Amino acid sequence: MGLIAKETIEQVLAATDIVDLIGSYIPLKRAGSSYKANCPFHHEKSPSFNVSPAKQFFHCFGCGKSGNAIGFVMEHEGLVFMDALKKLAAKAGVHLEEEPDDPQARAAKRSRGRLLDLHREASAFFHELLKTEPNCQHARAYLKSRGFGKEMAERWEIGWMPENPQTFLDWARSRNFTGKDLVASGLTSLKDENRPAAGLYVRFRDRLMFPIRNEVGDVIAFSGRQLREDPKSGKYINSPETDIFKKSNVLFALDRAKKSILKEKTVILCEGQIDAISCHEQGVENAIAPLGTAFTSQHARILKRYAQTAVLCFDADLAGMKACERAFRELAPEGLSVKVVELPAGDDPDTFLKAHGVEGFRKEIAEARDFFDFKIEAGRKSGRLETAEGRTEMTRDCTELLAVMGDYAARDQQINVVASMLGVGSSTLRQNIGLASRKARAMAERTSTRENPNQPEEEFIEAIPLDRTVGYLCNLAITSANAQHYLNEQFENLHMAKPWVEGINLLEKILAAAPDPESNAAVNAFVSSLRKSEQLALHQVMGGVELKSEEGLQAAENAVGMLSSIVIQKRDAAVKAALKEPGISTERMISLLEEAKVIAKALENSPRSLYDDELPQETKKPEKKPWEKWKK
Numbered sequence: 001m002g003l004i005a006k007e008t009i010e011q012v013l014a015a016t017d018i019v020d021l022i023g024s025y026i027p028l029k030r031a032g033s034s035y036k037a038n039c040p041f042h043h044e045k046s047p048s049f050n051v052s053p054a055k056q057f058f059h060c061f062g063c064g065k066s067g068n069a070i071g072f073v074m075e076h077e078g079l080v081f082m083d084a085l086k087k088l089a090a091k092a093g094v095h096l097e098e099e100p101d102d103p104q105a106r107a108a109k110r111s112r113g114r115l116l117d118l119h120r121e122a123s124a125f126f127h128e129l130l131k132t133e134p135n136c137q138h139a140r141a142y143l144k145s146r147g148f149g150k151e152m153a154e155r156w157e158i159g160w161m162p163e164n165p166q167t168f169l170d171w172a173r174s175r176n177f178t179g180k181d182l183v184a185s186g187l188t189s190l191k192d193e194n195r196p197a198a199g200l201y202v203r204f205r206d207r208l209m210f211p212i213r214n215e216v217g218d219v220i221a222f223s224g225r226q227l228r229e230d231p232k233s234g235k236y237i238n239s240p241e242t243d244i245f246k247k248s249n250v251l252f253a254l255d256r257a258k259k260s261i262l263k264e265k266t267v268i269l270c271e272g273q274i275d276a277i278s279c280h281e282q283g284v285e286n287a288i289a290p291l292g293t294a295f296t297s298q299h300a301r302i303l304k305r306y307a308q309t310a311v312l313c314f315d316a317d318l319a320g321m322k323a324c325e326r327a328f329r330e331l332a333p334e335g336l337s338v339k340v341v342e343l344p345a346g347d348d349p350d351t352f353l354k355a356h357g358v359e360g361f362r363k364e365i366a367e368a369r370d371f372f373d374f375k376i377e378a379g380r381k382s383g384r385l386e387t388a389e390g391r392t393e394m395t396r397d398c399t400e401l402l403a404v405m406g407d408y409a410a411r412d413q414q415i416n417v418v419a420s421m422l423g424v425g426s427s428t429l430r431q432n433i434g435l436a437s438r439k440a441r442a443m444a445e446r447t448s449t450r451e452n453p454n455q456p457e458e459e460f461i462e463a464i465p466l467d468r469t470v471g472y473l474c475n476l477a478i479t480s481a482n483a484q485h486y487l488n489e490q491f492e493n494l495h496m497a498k499p500w501v502e503g504i505n506l507l508e509k510i511l512a513a514a515p516d517p518e519s520n521a522a523v524n525a526f527v528s529s530l531r532k533s534e535q536l537a538l539h540q541v542m543g544g545v546e547l548k549s550e551e552g553l554q555a556a557e558n559a560v561g562m563l564s565s566i567v568i569q570k571r572d573a574a575v576k577a578a579l580k581e582p583g584i585s586t587e588r589m590i591s592l593l594e595e596a597k598v599i600a601k602a603l604e605n606s607p608r609s610l611y612d613d614e615l616p617q618e619t620k621k622p623e624k625k626p627w628e629k630w631k632k
């Protein structure tokens with residue numbers, strides 16, 4: 001098995017919120033700045049299991065288990081590191097790419113990186129144009145006419161592609177992007193496939209550019225909205241599929257919506273991107289939109305990771321109704337419950353929000369009808385149920401739709417509802433559904449990834465011994481950039497302390513890897529690269545100490561001073577003990593006395609009392625001295 005790039009592990013951790021994750025396994029209760037629960041790993045009556053959203057790790061004061069999101073999944077599901085990582089990566093939509101060891105794979109990875117760079121930079125460029133270019137008054141005016149101001153454009157990094165393609169091509173050249181890069185990105189194509197010298201055709205012209213992002217927020221494509229009527233071209237056009245953009249894997253705004261979807265267990269599915277943006281701007285943050293009309297089973301599978309219920313919020317016309325049914329056919333097999341919001345005819349979420357405000361909209365969402373209720377009601381309104389043929393047709397439709405539902409308990413309930421609404425016998429309906437669902441299942445045979453059944457035996461791992469002061473320094477090194485820099489300059493002092501205090505190796509590892517203290521993901525990725533016994537030791541000293549970044553340096557200086565004192569004291573004790581050894585040679589005696597002199601001098605200059613009383617100021621209060629509490 002190849003290696004997983006450090007960045008990928010960081011990406012997975014960055015895309016995972018440990019509170020949401022653990023909250024999806026066990027009920028968490030907020031307690032100040034962290035969350036508490038009864039520990040899932042040992043039996044207890046009062047909660048000693050803590051989850052820190054700031055540090056993105058968990059720790060149980062009862063049984064000592066601790067770790068990051070990956071560690072939790074490993075522990076809770078009995079998975080090995082790689083399987084837990086895979087699981088979280090799938091949940092977060094991060095593609096796990098093993099470090100390629102052949103040149104071809106490396107090249108592919110590089111070109112992916114290049115495409116991401118191009119999209120990121122182009123997005124910023126288009127956005128800058130929209131903000132500053134005098135020629136795009138009309139683009140800004142259009143946004144304004146839709147009720148969107150400058151802040152909204154900034155939040156979504158909306159941009160403008162000029163009419164003149166040369167502007168973009170010149171910019172790309174100035175940024176050293178080649179024609180090949182541009183064609184690979186889909187932003188341009190070759191005017192003549194057989195004759196590259198004929199030049200490049202720029203796909204978007206005079207359009208508002210909406211960046212399309214993947215689940216972790218990288219720009220991977222654009223959606224361009226027409227600004228001038230042009231019947232030859234669509235109102236919206238999207239980038240074509242590329243190495244980094246697969247339409248069926250991408251849902252607009254999911255990167256922003258996923259936390260809220262997880263929290264609400266509900267996703268609001270809008271028809272267009274503007275609708276989704278409108279919802280977010282008004283604080284309805286669990287809204288997303290597919291790109292174009294196609295909603296695929298892959299989309300449904302992605303949403304299933306986050307939501308239990310999908311609320312469809314499509315236009316109230318025939319096309320909208322058909323879109324609802326198509327979405328139901330994809331969502332229901334995944335076991336998602338599907339509801340439909342009926343906005344007044346002619347309204348979409350964008351116009352509705354503007355007319356009725358967010359409260360009105362939330363009310364509509366809360367009153368969304370179950371899919372079958374909506375469908376049958378629509379049939380009733382259209383007069384379809386007034387004829388025998390119409391009722392038969394509706395029954396057949398509903399039978400087929402009920403048959404695709406993946407949640408059998410919910411289906412059973414729906415069967416009764418549908419039977420009574422249509423006035424048909426529920427047992428007949430059930431029979432027909434049985435037939436139809438066997439047919440549907442056979443067609444929808446899907447490959448499903450199974451959990452690793454070979455759960456590893458739980459092994460007993462003990463934390464490495466870690467001197468308290470060294471532990472404190474370890475914590476500083478991963479929480480404060482200032483402290484980390486300072487400690488890196490102290491390598492000599494630290495090296496000298498190595499024979500005398502425990503855990504310097506771990507501290508040196510931290511300093512060598514220098515994970516960015518500002519990034520929980522970087523720190524977590526680093527921690528998970530350590531041996532389990534080191535992780536355990538580290539988790540026991542992590543957290544608790546909340547320092548402002550500028551305090552880190554002072555704290556580190558104090559603690560290094562403390563460490564030197566400890567070392568001196570230990571050396572002092574060792575020399576004194578050695579001098580008392582019987583049969584000691586004169587030579588050794590002299591060298592020991594020499595050393596004793598040096599030590600005595602150093603002792604004069606070092607703080608008097610060592611451990612508890614003179615630990616750095618910040619650590620005096622008991623709640624800020626995690627090792628006291630955690631030491632067994």
Ligand code: ZN
Pocket residue numbers: 039040041042049060061062063064065
């Ligand atoms: Zn526990």
